[in-house]
Amino acid sequence: MSHKSAAASYFANGGAIVFGVFTVQELGVAVGIILGVLTFITNLYYIRKQEQRERELHDKRMRESYENN
Numbered sequence: 001m002s003h004k005s006a007a008a009s010y011f012a013n014g015g016a017i018v019f020g021v022f023t024v025q026e027l028g029v030a031v032g033i034i035l036g037v038l039t040f041i042t043n044l045y046y047i048r049k050q051e052q053r054e055r056e057l058h059d060k061r062m063r064e065s066y067e068n069n
Helices: 003-021 024-068
Strands: none
Touching: none
């Protein structure tokens, strides 16, 4: 058996186990939690980038202000 077909077989069996063990509601809750965590992480990343840009802009303005005085 090739590696691709073995991997597909393992993936399909894993999916069958997951759907067999959990109800649709439990899977929905799990997906909701995962999406919530991913949204939080994404938000955190972009907020930090925004703060960094604002900090750099502030530093630049302060240097220009200092140099002009």
